[in-house]
Amino acid sequence: MNSENATKAEGVQKRREGVSETQTEDIRPRAFIEAHERLDRIYSEILHLGLERHIVELELYGYTVLADVKPIGFFDDLRKTILQLGAEDAASGKKWPLAGPDGGSYLVPWLLARGRIFEEAVMAEKPLALVSWLLGESCQISSNHGHVRVEGDPPQGLHNDAPMVPDPVPDHAMTCNMMWVIDEFTRESGATLVVPGSHKRRGHPNPGAHRTTVPLEAPKGSVIVFSGNLIHGAGARTIPGERVGMTVYFKRMYVQPQEDLNAVISDEVVARNPPRFAHLIGRDNPYPAKDFGFFNAKGMKYMARTLDSRG
Numbered sequence: 596m597n598s599e600n601a602t603k604a605e606g607v608q609k610r611r612e613g614v615s616e617t618q619t620e621d622i623r624p625r626a627f628i629e630a631h632e633r634l635d636r637i638y639s640e641i642l643h644l645g646l647e648r649h650i651v652e653l654e655l656y657g658y659t660v661l662a663d664v665k666p667i668g669f670f671d672d673l674r675k676t677i678l679q680l681g682a683e684d685a686a687s688g689k690k691w692p693l694a695g696p697d698g699g700s701y702l703v704p705w706l707l708a709r710g711r712i713f714e715e716a717v718m719a720e721k722p723l724a725l726v727s728w729l730l731g732e733s734c735q736i737s738s739n740h741g742h743v744r745v746e747g748d749p750p751q752g753l754h755n756d757a758p759m760v761p762d763p764v765p766d767h768a769m770t771c772n773m774m775w776v777i778d779e780f781t782r783e784s785g786a787t788l789v790v791p792g793s794h795k796r797r798g799h800p801n802p803g804a805h806r807t808t809v810p811l812e813a814p815k816g817s818v819i820v821f822s823g824n825l826i827h828g829a830g831a832r833t834i835p836g837e838r839v840g841m842t843v844y845f846k847r848m849y850v851q852p853q854e855d856l857n858a859v860i861s862d863e864v865v866a867r868n869p870p871r872f873a874h875l876i877g878r879d880n881p882y883p884a885k886d887f888g889f890f891n892a893k894g895m896k897y898m899a900r901t902l903d904s905r906g
């Protein structure tokens with residue numbers, strides 16, 4: 596830590612104590628102190644990992660590209676595993692087409708419940724720190740998908756990742772994505788297309804929005820993090836071969852998950868991962884209450900107030 600960062604960290608320490616020069620004890624209610632501590636943890640992590648530039652990019656453009664998240668061999672392993680699982684789905688009649696029955700592009704769903712490598716990916720510290728900044732520490736995983744795009748299919752329809760929510764969507768992101776760039780993203784390869792800055796427009800795209808997009812160009816081995824309010828969609832691949840991307844889709848804690856990962860991930864898998872993993876898959880989500888019981892009390896710790904949308 597350099598001296599500038601050390602001073603900033605000291606500032607965090609002082610705030611955590613919550614005591615000003617003239618006041619000797621922190622009189623704030625416990626819930627407010629805890630909410631403040633959550634903000635401090637997000638702040639410290641961003642400084643510690645040197646992610647300040649990425650925060651500015653997320654704020655301005657609605658997306659950012661991270662390098663050096665994992666060694667390149669990790670991305671090779673992800674590719675092999677996703678394609679193998681996709682082949683298994685096809686063999687068992689469960690292929691999930693992304694461009695109609697005649698298209699060749701497909702989705703490989705439920706990844707986090709289908710291999711240890713995905714457990715490691717969702718816990719990667721740099722993208723997870725940015726996700727926590729966008730959605731708060733209480734965020735959870737909605738789904739984990741492989742997106743295989745092939746030549747000849749049209750681009751995906753543009754959308755934001757706030758489906759079923761009418762305009763105007765909330766100012767803050769309710770969801771966001773890690774997009775793991777497993778094959779190089781270029782316009783020709785079928786990179787995700789985005790409308791820079793559209794996360795501020797608080798709405799779904801208008802017809803013709805494709806003319807306003809740019810491709811998210813990024814080398815293999817990158818991880819893109821983007822706000823769920825950003826207008827985006829997979830581009831058309833115009834060269835032979837396959838573009839493999841992997842999303843880890845995150846949501847605020849009160850939002851329904853796309854995949855009920857909590858129901859299918861075993862206690863054994865939870866036990867071999869860091870404590871945050873259990874929370875991320877929804878182990879302690881108080882919703883929905885079951886059998887006329889009250890909410891699951893374990894998740895109540897986040898029901899505390901903060902004025903910050905990241906808290």
Ligand SMILES: O=C(O)CCC(=O)C(=O)O
Nearest residue numbers: 742786787828829830840
């Ligand atoms: O595959 C991509 O590039 C984007 C996929 C996407 O945005 C989605 O499925 O919601």
Ligand SMILES: [Fe+2]
Nearest residue numbers: 754755756827
């Ligand atoms: Fe999307």
